[in-house]
Amino acid sequence: QVQLVESGGGSVQAGGSLRLSCEASKWTLCMGWFRQGPGKEREGVAFLNTADDSTDYADSVKGRFTISQHNTQKTLYLHMNNLKPEDSAIYYCAARWTWYGASRLLAQTYTYWGQGTQVTVSS
Numbered sequence: 369q370v371q372l373v374e375s376g377g378g379s380v381q382a383g384g385s386l387r388l389s390c391e392a393s394k395w396t397l398c399m400g401w402f403r404q405g406p407g408k409e410r411e412g413v414a415f416l417n418t419a420d421d422s423t424d425y426a427d428s429v430k431g432r433f434t435i436s437q438h439n440t441q442k443t444l445y446l447h448m449n450n451l452k453p454e455d456s457a458i459y460y461c462a463a464r465w466t467w468y469g470a471s472r473l474l475a476q477t478y479t480y481w482g483q484g485t486q487v488t489v490s491s
Contacts (some may be wrong), residue, residue: 370394370480372461377485384451384489390444390461390482398467401435401446402475403457403487410460412473414446424472429455451489458484 371393380386388401400415414435415424423435434447444461462478470477 370396370463372463372480372482374459374461374482374485377459377487379488379490380451382452382489382491385447385449386451386487388446388448388459388461388485388487390446392442392444392461392463395439395442396463396465396480398464398472399437399444400462400472400478401444402460402462402478403455404460404484405454405457408457410475412475413459415472416444417467419467422467426473448487451487453489453491456487456489458486460484 373391376388395418399418401413402410403413404410413426413429414433416435416437418437432450436445461482463480464478
């Protein structure tokens with residue numbers, strides 16, 4: 369079992385920045401961030417291969433968000449810059465054992481989930 373605990377959400381004005389953290393009880397090969405806005409499906413945001421630091425991002429956040437890890441502390445980060453109102457959502461940390469195979473963007477391919485942290489961006 370892998371427990372994931374997110375923190376760092378909050379409210380910010382458009383153009384601002386936030387950093388989300390996810391503490392993991394155990395590291396898996398593929399760690400990622402998803403988000404779900406009101407009335408929307410859960411969408412993949414950013415993904416990290418913890419073995420070689422490969423990353424993958426949704427087109428909507430490329431150039432604005434950065435995913436990183438502190439391997440020793442088993443903490444995953446999501447640095448979010450130039451935030452937009454459409455980034456408002458509950459952000460979830462997720463983990464699965466494989467990097468390749470089923471699409472990393474699909475929430476149903478992830479085994480472990482955190483409880484989520486709210487991010488609100490005002491215009």
